[in-house]
Amino acid sequence: VRNISVALTTRQIRNQTKSVTRRCGWTFVQVGDLLQPIVKGQGLKHGETVEPVGAPIRVISVRREPLSRLRDEAGYGIDECRREGFGDHPDLMWPSSFVEYFAQTHNCDVDDEITRIAFEYTVPLTAAQMAFMQQHGPHLHRRAGEEFERERSDDPRLDWLKCNGCGEMTLVQAEQWYDRELSTGDATAALSHAFQQQIGRVSR
Numbered sequence: 001v002r003n004i005s006v007a008l009t010t011r012q013i014r015n016q017t018k019s020v021t022r023r024c025g026w027t028f029v030q031v032g033d034l035l036q037p038i039v040k041g042q043g044l045k046h047g048e049t050v051e052p053v054g055a056p057i058r059v060i061s062v063r064r065e066p067l068s069r070l071r072d073e074a075g076y077g078i079d080e081c082r083r084e085g086f087g088d089h090p091d092l093m094w095p096s097s098f099v100e101y102f103a104q105t106h107n108c109d110v111d112d113e114i115t116r117i118a119f120e121y122t123v124p125l126t127a128a129q130m131a132f133m134q135q136h137g138p139h140l141h142r143r144a145g146e147e148f149e150r151e152r153s154d155d156p157r158l159d160w161l162k163c164n165g166c167g168e169m170t171l172v173q174a175e176q177w178y179d180r181e182l183s184t185g186d187a188t189a190a191l192s193h194a195f196q197q198q199i200g201r202v203s204r
């Protein structure tokens with residue numbers, strides 16, 4: 001599985017609010033490829049390790065197009081900013097801002113051709129985790145960069161996800177467990193079983 005750096009959109013990948021990414025180059029990617037999102041790809045210092053973000057993603061469509069298409073086709077641009085994970089971002093939800101931001105952060109030109117990659121998550125978040133994040137998202141100080149915190153539970157397959165705004169927690173699949181879950185067919189059943197047990201233990 002090839003690594004893909006998501007340093008600029010770690011939160012969107014973790015929360016699965018992003019389903020499209022744009023890359024300079026990356027012309028080798030094909031539909032069906034599995035990519036492992038990581039925090040940092042290049043420039044690792046000696047002793048630093050690659051930090052995975054969630055489970056691998058699966059490529060469902062690839063095409064080359066000018067970056068400026070977002071800016072030039074109004075409806076398309078707005079949709080794509082949302083798919084890029086910036087639907088709730090005060091600036092980057094707007095195509096003209098996003099295009100400039102992308103060109104700047106990727107050291108390319110607004111008129112350059114880029115590779116647009118649409119993908120799906122191989123391990124979708126559970127409905128429970130989605131509901132928790134929706135309910136508690138407003139409690140976080142997003143402007144200050146506050147995020148949900150993860151703590152290890154006593155089950156290696158599960159982490160506590162904590163809202164620092166109100167202190168409430170819920171159990172979610174541990175990120176360190178994704179690769180092992182993927183390689184076994186009965187992963188979902190095992191996780192679900194562990195989840196139910198943990199919930200039972202906690203609520204008693």
Ligand SMILES: [Zn+2]
Nearest residue numbers: 136139163166
């Ligand atoms: Zn909360």
